[in-house]
Amino acid sequence: MDKRLFINTKPGNTFLDKLTGKTKVRTFLILIFLLIATWDFRLILPLFFLGLFALLSLHPDPKKMWGVTIFIILMNLFNLLLLWLVSPDYGRNLCGESTVLFRLSEFYIVTAETLWYFLVRFTKFVATFLISMTFIQSITPSEMSAGLHSIKIPYKICTIVSIAFRYIPDITRDFNNIKISMQARGMELDPKKTKLGERLKQNVLILAPLVITSFDRVGNISNAMDLRGFGKKKDRTYYSEHEDTKGDKIMLPVYLAFLALFLVIVFMNIFHPSAYEVWCPWIG
Amino acid sequence: MAKKKKSVGQLLLGNWDTKTIVGVAIGAALFGVLMNYGGIRVFTNTSLSTAMIVPVIVGALFGPLPAALAAFFGNVIADLIGGWGFWFDWSVGNGLAAFFVGLLPLYGAYITDGVFKTKHIAYYAICVVVGQLFSFGVVTPFLTYLWYSSDLTITFSQAWAASAANIAVQLVVGIPLLFVLANRYKRGTNLTKE
Numbered sequence: 431m432d433k434r435l436f437i438n439t440k441p442g443n444t445f446l447d448k449l450t451g452k453t454k455v456r457t458f459l460i461l462i463f464l465l466i467a468t469w470d471f472r473l474i475l476p477l478f479f480l481g482l483f484a485l486l487s488l489h490p491d492p493k494k495m496w497g498v499t500i501f502i503i504l505m506n507l508f509n510l511l512l513l514w515l516v517s518p519d520y521g522r523n524l525c526g527e528s529t530v531l532f533r534l535s536e537f538y539i540v541t542a543e544t545l546w547y548f549l550v551r552f553t554k555f556v557a558t559f560l561i562s563m564t565f566i567q568s569i570t571p572s573e574m575s576a577g578l579h580s581i582k583i584p585y586k587i588c589t590i591v592s593i594a595f596r597y598i599p600d601i602t603r604d605f606n607n608i609k610i611s612m613q614a615r616g617m618e619l620d621p622k623k624t625k626l627g628e629r630l631k632q633n634v635l636i637l638a639p640l641v642i643t644s645f646d647r648v649g650n651i652s653n654a655m656d657l658r659g660f661g662k663k664k665d666r667t668y669y670s671e672h673e674d675t676k677g678d679k680i681m682l683p684v685y686l687a688f689l690a691l692f693l694v695i696v697f698m699n700i701f702h703p704s705a706y707e708v709w710c711p712w713i714g
Numbered sequence: 715m716a717k718k719k720k721s722v723g724q725l726l727l728g729n730w731d732t733k734t735i736v737g738v739a740i741g742a743a744l745f746g747v748l749m750n751y752g753g754i755r756v757f758t759n760t761s762l763s764t765a766m767i768v769p770v771i772v773g774a775l776f777g778p779l780p781a782a783l784a785a786f787f788g789n790v791i792a793d794l795i796g797g798w799g800f801w802f803d804w805s806v807g808n809g810l811a812a813f814f815v816g817l818l819p820l821y822g823a824y825i826t827d828g829v830f831k832t833k834h835i836a837y838y839a840i841c842v843v844v845g846q847l848f849s850f851g852v853v854t855p856f857l858t859y860l861w862y863s864s865d866l867t868i869t870f871s872q873a874w875a876a877s878a879a880n881i882a883v884q885l886v887v888g889i890p891l892l893f894v895l896a897n898r899y900k901r902g903t904n905l906t907k908e
Binding site for chain 2: 437462466502505506512513516517555558559562565566586587589590591592593594595596597598601602605630633634636637640641644645647648649651652655656660661
C-alpha cells in the first residue's frame with residue numbers, strides 16, 4: 431500500500447471517529463473555508479494547534495505520517511523561496527510597510543514584513559494540511575457521502591464523491607502494479623536518466639492499461655448498483671449514518687460558532703475591508 | 715443505427731443514469747491518482763500531467779458536464795489526498811476546461827457510435843485551446859484574486875505554464891486516444907448491426 435494513502439473503510443474508535451458523517455463533513459468544510467478566508471495569524475495559530483491536536487487524537491501511524499509531513503513542509507518552503515525570488519518585497523503589498531532587515535543586492539532584500547507573511551502563509555498551509563489529514567483518516571467513503579447529503583447536496587453527486595474516494599486506493603494500487611511490471615520489462619522510469627519526451631511516452635504506456643482496467647469497472651459497479659435499486663427514488667437515506675452521539679451534540683455548537691466566525695470574516699472583508707490583507711503585529 | 719437526435723441541452727448535460735455516475739466517479743478517482751503520481755514536473759506546482767487525459771475519455775464517453783464534474787471532483791480529491799491545501803480556483807478551472815474538452819458530441823464526434831473523423835480534430839483542437847486559455851488564463855486568476863487574494867503574478871505564470879502543458883498533453887495524447895476509442899466502439903456497432 432502506498433505511504434501517502436490513509437483511506438479507511440471502517441471507522442475507528444476514537445472520539446472523532448465516532449462522530450456522524452454529518453458532523454465530520456460540516457466541521458471540516460467550515461474549518462477549510464475559514465482557513466481560506468482568513469489571513470489573521472491570531473486565528474490561524476489556534477486553528478493550527480486545533481488541527482495538530484485533532485490529528486494526534488486519532489493516534490495515526492507515526493511512520494506513515496512523517497513522510498507526508500516532511501514532503502508538505504519542504505514543498506511549502508520551496509514555494510516560499512520561489513515567491514521570494516520573484517518578488518522579495520512581497521510583504522509591502524500585504525502589510526503596507528517594508529522594514530529592511532538586510533540586503534543581498536539591489537533587488538534581493540529581506541524585509542520583516544515578507545518574513546512575517548511567509549510565517550503566516552506557512553502556518554496556514556500546514557494547518558490546512560493537518561485538518562485535511564484528520565478528515566481523511568477519520569472518515570469512511572459512505573460517511574462522506576452521508577455528510578455531504580446532510581448539507582442538501584443531491585445524492586447522486588454525493589455518490590460520485592464517495593465512489594471516487596472509495597476507488598482511489600484501488601486505482602493507486604493498479605497504477606503501482608502496472609509501473610512495477612513495466613519496470614520489470616526493462617522500462618527506465620528514473621527521472622534523471624530519461625528525457626522529457628521519453629518520459630511522457632512512458633507515462634502514456636502506463637496510462638493505457640490503467641485507463642482500461644479502471645473503466646472496465648464501471649460496468650460491474652453500475653450493474654451492481656442498478657440491481658440494488660440505485661436511482662429509483664428522488665431521495666435516499668444512509669446506512670452508515672447513525673443517530674447523534676454525545677460527541678455530535680458537543681460538536682454542534684462548536685462548528686456553528688466557527689460558521690458564525692467565517693460569516694463575520696467574509697462580511698468584514700466585503701463591507702469593511704482593511705487597507706492591508708495580512709495583520710501584522712508591529713503595524714497593527 | 716438510427717438514433718433519435720438529442721437537443722443541445724441534453725447533449726450538454728449528458729444522460730444521468732447509474733453508468734454515468736459511476737463513470738464520473740471512476741474518472742474523478744483516476745484524475746486524483748494521476749494528479750498525484752502521473753505527472754512530470756515542468757514548473758512549480760505545474761506538471762505535464764497525464765491526468766488531463768481523463769476529461770477527454772469521460773467527455774468522449776459521457777459528455778461535457780460529466781467531464782467537468784469528473785475533473786472538478788478529481789482535483790478536489792487530489793488536493794485532499796495530496797495534502798497541499800485546497801485550491802478551489804484551480805479545481806473550478808480544471809472543471810471548466812474539461813467542459814470544453816467534453817464538447818465532442820456537440821460538433822458531431824459521437825465517439826460511442828464510432829464517429830471521429832479528420833475534420834473533428836480541428837474542432838477538438840480549437841475547443842481544447844480555447845477552453846484552457848479561458849479557464850486558466852481568465853477564470854482561475856480571477857477566482858484566485860477573489861478567494862485567495864494573493865500571488866497573482868505567480869498564479870498568472872503558473873496558469874500559462876499549466877495551460878501550455880495541458881494543451882500539449884490533450885493534443886499529443888488526446889487525439890490518438892480519441893481515434894482508438896472511436897475505433898473500439900465502431901467494431902461494436904458493426905457487430906450489433908449484423
